[in-house]
Amino acid sequence: MAELSVPTIESFTVTLIVRRFDPENDTEPKWEDFDVEMYGTDRVLDALHKIKWEQDGSLTFRRSCAHGVCGSDAMRINGRNRLACKTLIKDLDISKPIYVEPIKGLPVEKDLIVDMTPFYKAYLEINPFLVATDKPKKERLQSPEERARYDDTTKCILCAACTSSCPVFWTDGQYFGPAAIVNAHRFIFDSRDENAELRLDILNDKEGVWRCRTTFNCTEACPRGIEVTKAIAEVKQAILRGRA
Amino acid sequence: MAIKPAGTLYRGKVGMWSWVLHRISGVGIFFFLLVHVLDTALVRVSPEAYNIVIESYKTPVVGLAELGLVGAILFHGLNGLRVIAIDFWSKGTKYQSAMFWVVIAVTVIAVAGFTPMHLARVFGH
Amino acid sequence: MSVTIEVPNRPRTRKQANWEKYGWLFMRVSGPLLIVLIFTHLVVNLVLGDGIKAIDFAFVAGKWADPFWQVWDLAMLWLALIHGTNGMRTIVNDYAGQVKVRRALTTTLWAVCALLILLGTLVIFTFDPCPAGASAELLASFCPAQ
Amino acid sequence: MAEKVSVDDNITYHSFDVLIVGAGGAGMRAAIEAGTDLNVGVVSKLFPTRSHTGAAQGGMAAALANVEEDNWEWHTFDTVKGGDYLVDQDAAEILAKESVQAVIDLENMGLPFNRTPDGKIDQRRFGGHTRDHGKAPVRRSCYAADRTGHMILQTLYQNCVKMGINFFNEFYVLDLVMNDGKPAGVVAYELATGDIHVFQAKSIIFATGGFGKIYKTTSNAHTLTGDGVAIAFRRGIPLEDMEFYQFHPTGLAGLGILLSEAARGEGGILRNSAGERFMERYAPTIKDLAPRDMVARAMANEVREGRGGGPNKDYVFLDLTHLEPAVIDAKLPDITEFARTYLGVEPYTEQIPVFPTAHYAMGGIPTNIKAEVLSDNDTVIPGLYAAGECACVSVHGANRLGTNSLLDINVFGKRAGQYSVEYAKTATQVPMPENAAADVIAMIDKVRKAKGKEKIAQLRKELQETMDKNAQVFRTEETLNEALEKVQELRKRYENISIQDQGKRFNTDLLEAIELGFLLDLAEVTVIACRERRESRGAHLREDYTERDDKNFMVHSMVYKQGKIEKNTGTNMRIGWKPVVVTNYQPMERKY
Ligand SMILES: Cc1cc2nc3c(=O)[nH]c(=O)nc-3n(C[C@H](O)[C@H](O)[C@H](O)COP(=O)(O)OP(=O)(O)OC[C@H]3O[C@@H](n4cnc5c(N)ncnc54)[C@H](O)[C@@H]3O)c2cc1C
């Protein structure tokens, strides 16, 4: 087939300043800058690929789907948590360099890759699965309204953009973090689930929902547009009232 | 906390900055409160002792600091109401940034109204 | 195995019972009360009349001669100190990484809080608006010494 | 049951009863079925929820008949006809019959399907799914907004967590160890450390997904490099029906990002630059909801005949502007967001530029209906299973119907889990040969130490470009030979590569090089299968043989690798043919 093209903006050169860390040679991270030639529809992920593929093969980051559904490439772009594959270069101020660094509050493993273990651990602690003891022969019934009640929080892709944007999480990494609460919310408000009480109890912890200081960084960072702070507020209310 | 070179400052939006201000103002008020309880307790020692200390509240430097204190209390208190609204009002999260600007506006207007009055007293005879 | 660069994670320590919910609620209940208490306090002391200029022993004595203001200030004292101390405790929990440091700081906070509440309460209730032997011009107008 | 681990020569040895390679929909469905009575492990190069099943949008077919009359027999017929009669009909019957239970299983596990007003699972239309053998479109696709795949992946992972399944995440399986024609285990490379792990198991299930990255314009993830398929091939297992690669009609023009068929299921219309609803000409009955191969071809044809839009007239338009914004928001939120984010087009008011994008591999590792891998037309390799996109049972034949793949991974993933456990319960472990990891260690060493001139990214780019140019929607003997020549040239140049990252930890540079090796293998097999099938059927359109030829080609292709694997000469392939299983439906002309 012929080459495809979409109405594009002219190509332009941008500078990326990437915070790098090589665990085998560095004792501390360092900033390194790269100039790349980009087009209007290019995303930060394309720029990182361009660097990796044409300039420095050792640049390391996670990515997979390249369109914002797998949650691999959350990173800090110009000071804010974003998915590299959803951040269009032209939406950033390209007259200035673009700063790219790993998400904050999780141990850096190499360049933009962080150790996600603490993040997953918090997720696993809230019992992220449906608990229902009945044994239906067909589907369990659920009205569209009941289904809508928890729709927002089913969108989560576990990218950690929220948790690693949370100033409370940065302090000591002990806070459950918004992602875990979002995933608890998804079940707490599912009419089919029987384990809301337990989950509410788990989040009524020293490191639970009460540590949220409503800073909204999570909501602002969530690439899926989940109203994270609202979900957290709903969980707080559910704990106060003793039930979902 | 972080090993150098540090990462960039996180560029949060009003939610984050309101929290930073809330926290700083809270700490500020707290330490003032400690002092304030102690100085007020001097009324139990003697009228002289109390008056000597309270005089220093009327000096220009402390007088200016009082403006800051009033501003901090206003902001902290009003923002506290905003936080409570976020927690308890179902539309709170939606209007949080609008509410933040209301808090700032009310604080600024109140401090602006109070300042000339207060400064006149501090710098007046 | 991994190299920790920013903030090290200490292992999660889960306690059975905790008062976080009540602390959180208390902040939200005391907050609006404090608004009324403190804002009125500020208006009465700093805005009305001669503002800060007017504050002296006689002014305080004048207020505390009235049980209304005694109760008012008492409430303010207790609520503000507990609210403030609990707020400070939150902050200490956030930033004091080591368990020992954290415990020491929180203990200090609550000790100071208790001390000041005690002191303040005593002052309000044992306060004599017209102490004997004080020079008359410092006292409130209603004192016999005047 | 505790896992046995030992370390020797820096190699870690693990032992399992059932080992699953891949934690996408198929892998995790198998894991859930395999359960925890036996010692079950899952090895995945991605954290499970990052698998590409999560990208699937539209839905999962099942004749629940919740909103309209429907039954599994109609579904079977649509599948067979959609696959241009190359479908193995026994497998298609199983797919359709077991679909209802597959959906109920997922619902019971917690999947938040959209609901009808009376609380049942809602269903919508999808291309090629019809009532009563093609009379009219039917609502058969069960869905969760336009993130059905996301919800399937999350729900399966959640249930794996619930059961305590043992995962090895960010472990790249690079080899299948065979001993005397029987599978003994796999060798994996741990991304975080660069360490080698040998997993020994009685049953091994491959569920490693597709290989869209042989093409440039694709809806597939960067990580879909067909590792599992290529590994099997290198170990002497033939690959079935590799010429059938599906091009999805509505990729975002220039980017390949997918806009689900659900957009058309909900009423979206394809238009050319003149604003004409051109599908009325190609499929008068079901128009825009014709099977993907037909729609993709129609689109490519519109462009070829000069009716494309845009400055280069190289795409057509998907029109949603007549739909209520509320409907768009409720049913297609994600895909409209893609249009906004990536092309800056507002779907409420503007038409979206679209063009076919490489999407799905109908072919892959040959299996029977028990998900057992075959070493030729019918010989089972005991203990080796494959399910999902990497496998070819074949339920999709020459062209997969939308929503049948999410169904496939659930039905045959489940079967793989079931039969692999059954087998592992009685089988004895095939002994691990000495130096089981030697080949992988040698391969890694070679790549790491290579000091050549060629850049991985450059070779990959040239590969993808030649595949897009020569082996996409339209193909001829000439273009395919050109592609073959190019692939063989690239293979030679691949011997002369170098990588920059010499480290052990998180060396993605190294892995991209290895993945390119897999891609080259699969591209070559694909091109050869394309060239040998001298007819047009389903997704495979030969411009030099435009008719379907049931007399000669009503058979599956089987490409075998001959000789030793290290000799990547490229000519050591043999093509064979395998009969199609026909039960009820004799081939007919495919009209919609
Ligand atoms: C954008 C898009 C939309 C789609 N929409 C639909 C739809 O609406 N309906 C439908 O029915 N189908 C749809 N499909 C097709 C369907 O989603 C896929 O075919 C299906 O999800 C494949 O599942 P899988 O489990 O086989 O593979 P995947 O989900 O791709 O999983 C592969 C797994 O294998 C692992 N793996 C790969 N290589 C290795 C290795 N070397 N070592 C270890 N692990 C490895 C990966 O980590 C991953 O966990 C869509 C596909 C795409 C791309």
Ligand code: HEM
């Ligand atoms: C004027 C009325 C006040 C209101 C409405 C108010 C409200 C609040 C609220 C709602 C919080 C909780 C914030 C959160 O959880 O995110 C809070 C925190 C706090 N308050 Fe107040 N407060 C008031 C006065 C005071 C006073 C007088 C002090 C000092 C003694 C004080 C010190 C603090 C501190 C230190 C915090 C903790 C801040 C943090 O955790 O970031 N507040 N306040």
Ligand code: SF4
């Ligand atoms: S809530 Fe949003 S930001 Fe947080 S992990 Fe989920 S998708 Fe990512």
Ligand code: F3S
């Ligand atoms: S960023 Fe953190 S403080 Fe609360 S609102 Fe979000 S969890």
Ligand code: FES
């Ligand atoms: S690469 Fe999948 S979310 Fe960005």
